[in-house]
C-alpha cells in the first residue's frame with residue numbers, strides 16, 4: 001500500500017457500488033445459527049452495526065475537512081458505505097430473527113455516548129484527529145471482529161455479505177493510511193503546536209472519555225463471546241505497523257498518540273485500565289433519559305433494501 | 308458514456324421552400340429568444356431591414372418557452388428582467404413567472420412585427436464563412452442553406468438540456484422528465500416522485516411539486532446558498548402609476564439595478580459583504596430548518612457567489628413537509644424501479660424529474676462554426692473559449708455572439724448585459740451596411756490584450772476561489788463570467804472602435 005492515486009481510487013469506488021437489493025435475504029442458511037450462539041451473536045451484531053454507523057458519522061465529519069475535492073468526495077462515499085454496512089448488518093439481524101418490526105438494535109451506553117459526542121463535536125475536530133482515530137476503528141473491525149464472525153457463523157449468506165463489506169473496507173484502509181501519511185508531511189513544529197492545541201481542548205477530552213471506555217467495553221463483550229482478545233491486539237498491532245511504515249506516517253503526532261494508547265490498551269496490567277474500567281462501570285449508571293433523543297442522522301438506518 | 312442532450316423543441320422540418328434565395332441577407336440571427344428578437348428589433352429600428360432569424364423550435368421565447376416547469380420564474384425582479392427599450396408596466400408580481408415572461412416575449416414579437424422574420428423549425432448545424440465573398444452560410448439539420456453578410460449567434464447560453472452522467476440512466480422504466488422539457492400531460496397525483504438536482508430549477512420545482520405528489524424525494528449533491536425571495540403581487544395602483552408615469556418605472560428599474568450592482572461586491576469578490584451575505588443566508592437556513600442534521604446537510608461549504616445564488620423562501624419549508632425527504636447519499640445508479648444510492652438502498656419511484664441543468668459550451672461550440680481560411684471555432688476554443696469583448700472572435704469576421712465568453716452576469720439581470728451586446732453589434736452592423744464593408748475581423752493582438760486583462764481580473768474573484776461549477780472548464784479556466792460590475796461591462800461595450808478591427812471594403816467602393 002504505497003501512496004495511492006486518489007482520483008483512481010474515487011473511480012474505483014464509484015465502480016464498486018453494491019446494494020442490499022443485490023442480495024437474496026431469504027436464501028437458505030439462516031437456520032445454521034445455533035440456539036446457543038443466538039443471544040451472543042445478537043449482542044455482537046448490534047455492537048458491530050453501531051460501530052459502522054459511528055464510523056459513518058466520522059467520515060461525514062471528515063468530508064467537511066477534506067483538503068481537496070477528490071478526498072471530499074471519497075469521504076462522502078465512505079460515509080454512505082459505512083451506512084450501507086450498518087444497513088446490511090441490520091438486514092442480517094433481521095434474517096436471523098433478531099429485530100422486531102421497525103426497531104433499531106439498542107446501542108450500549110458507551111456507543112450512545114460516542115454518538116452523542118460525534119453529533120456535537122466531530123465537525124469541530126481537525127482532520128488530523130479523525131484521520132488517525134478512524135483507521136484504528138476500521139482496523140479493529142477488519143482485523144478482529146469480522147474475522148471472528150466468519151469463523152463462528154456458517155450461514156453462507158453471511159459470508160457473501162461480508163465479502164462485499166470487506167472489499168469496501170480494503171479501499172477504506174488504503175485511503176486511511178494514505179491520509180495519515182499525508183498528515184505527517186507538514187512542518188514538524190506546526191504539527192506539534194496544532195496537536196497540543198487540540199489535545200488540551202475540552203471537546204477532545206470529552207471524546208476521549210467516550211472513546212476509551214468504548215474500547216474496553218468492546219473488549220469485554222468480545223471476550224465474553226469467546227473471541228481471544230489477542231485477535232484484537234493483533235489488529236492494533238497492525239495499525240502501528242502499517243501506520244508507522246513510512247517516515248511521514250511516524251511523524252504524524254496523532255499516529256504516535258493513538259499507537260501509544262493502543263499499547264496501553266493491549267497491556268492488561270497497565271494502570272490505564274483502572275480508571276477506564278471504572279468508567280465503563282460508571283457509565284452503566286447513566287440513565288438513558290439523561291441523553292435526550294438520538295440525533296436524526298441515526299434515523300436514516302434501515303434494514304429494508306427498498307424504500 | 309455519452310451524455311444525451313436534448314435540444315429545445317427541435318423537430319424535423321422538411322425543407323419547405325427552395326434553398327438559399329439568390330440575394331444574401333444583411334444579417335442572419337440564430338435563435339429567437341430574448342437576444343435574437345432584441346437584436347432584430349434594434350437592428351430594424353436602426354434601419355437595417357434585411358434580416359432573417361432561424362429558430363429550431365416552433366415558437367419564439369427560448370428559455371421561457373422551454374422552462375415551463377411548475378414554479379418556473381425569474382429570480383431577478385421583473386422590472387429589471389425586461390428590455391429598457393420595451394418596458395412592461397403590467398408585471399403582476401415582483402418576480403414574474405415563466406408564463407408571464409413568455410407573454411412579454413410574445414408581446415415583443417407581435418408588437419414589433421418580428422415573427423415574420425423568423426423561419427421556425429430550422430435547426431442550424433453549421434455556420435461557414437467564405438473568404439472570397441465575405442459571406443456566411445448557415446446550414447440547417449435538413450441541409451437547407453441561408454446566406455448573410457453578418458451572423459448573430461443568439462442560440463442561448465442555457466438552451467441544451469442535459470441529463471447527468473449516471474450509470475443505468477436508460478434502465479429506469481418509470482417516467483422521466485427534464486425540467487427544461489416539462490411534460491404537462493403527466494398526472495402527478497398519488498405518485499412517488501424524485502427530483503435530482505437542487506440548483507436554480509430544483510429549488511423552484513420542489514415547493515410546487517410537493518403539493519401535487521404522494522411522496523417527493525429530493526436528491527442533493529451539493530447544497531447551494533439560498534437567499535429569501537421577497538415575492539409579492541404588484542398592487543393595481545402600481546401598474547397604473549407605471550403606465551401613466553413611465554419615469555416612475557424607470558427610476559424603480561434604476562434603483563433595482565443599483566441594488567443588484569452593490570451585491571456584486573459580495574458575490575464577485577471576497578469582501579466584508581461576502582461574509583455578510585453568507586450570514587444572511589445562514590440565518591435564513593437556521594430560521595427555517597429546525598433539525599440540526601438537516602441544517603448541516605443544507606449548509607454550503609463553498610464561498611457564496613462561487614456558484615449561482617439561489618433565491619427561495621419556500622424551498623426549505625417544502626423539504627420539511629411530511630411527504631418530502633431530502634437525500635444526500637451519492638447516487639450509485641439508476642435501475643428499473645428507481646435510484647440506488649451508496650448507502651445500499653434502492654429508492655423506488657414512478658417518475659424522476661431531472662433538474663440537472665444544461666450543456667454549457669465553455670470550451671466548445673454547440674454546432675460547427677468554420678471561419679476564415681477554414682479554421683474551426685470548436686478547435687480554437689478547446690482550451691477555453693476566448694473572444695474580444697465577449698462578442699467577436701479573431702478569424703471569424705462579421706460574426707457576433709451574444710453571451711459569448713466572459714459575458715456572464717453573476718449578480719444582475721442577463722438582459723442588462725444583453726442590451727449592451729445588442730447595442731454594440733448594432734453599431735458594427737450599421738457601419739458595415741452604410742460603408743459597404745465586406746469583412747470586419749477583430750485584430751488578434753487586440754483580442755489577446757483584452758483576455759489577458761480579463762483573466763487577471765478573474766483570478767481575484769470568488770468563482771476562481773476553488774469550487775467546481777459550470778462556470779469553469781474541467782481544468783478550471785473561467786470562460787464564462789465577466790469579472791466586474793454590470794456597469795463596467797456596459798462601459799466595455801459602449802465604445803465600438805473600428806480601429807480594433809481589420810476592415811475590408813467591398814471592391815469598387817470608395818474608402
Ligand SMILES: Cc1cc2nc3c(=O)[nH]c(=O)nc-3n(C[C@H](O)[C@H](O)[C@H](O)COP(=O)(O)OP(=O)(O)OC[C@H]3O[C@@H](n4cnc5c(N)ncnc54)[C@H](O)[C@@H]3O)c2cc1C
Nearest residue numbers: 338340341342363369370381382383430431462463720721
Ligand atoms: C430556468 C432558467 C432560469 C433563468 N432565470 C434567469 C433569471 O432569473 N435572471 C437572468 O438574468 N437570467 C436567467 N436565466 C438565463 C436566461 O437564459 C437568460 O436570461 C436569457 O433568457 C437568455 O436569452 P437568449 O435569447 O440568449 O437565449 P434563449 O432564451 O435560450 O434563446 C435561444 C434560442 O435559440 C434557439 N436555438 C438554439 N440552438 C439553435 C440552433 N442550433 N438552431 C436554431 N435555433 C437554435 C433555441 O431554441 C432558443 O429559442 C435563466 C435561465 C434558465 C434556464
Ligand SMILES: [Fe+2]
Nearest residue numbers: 052082085169
Ligand atoms: Fe464498515
Ligand SMILES: [Fe+2]
Nearest residue numbers: 082138169172
Ligand atoms: Fe470502513
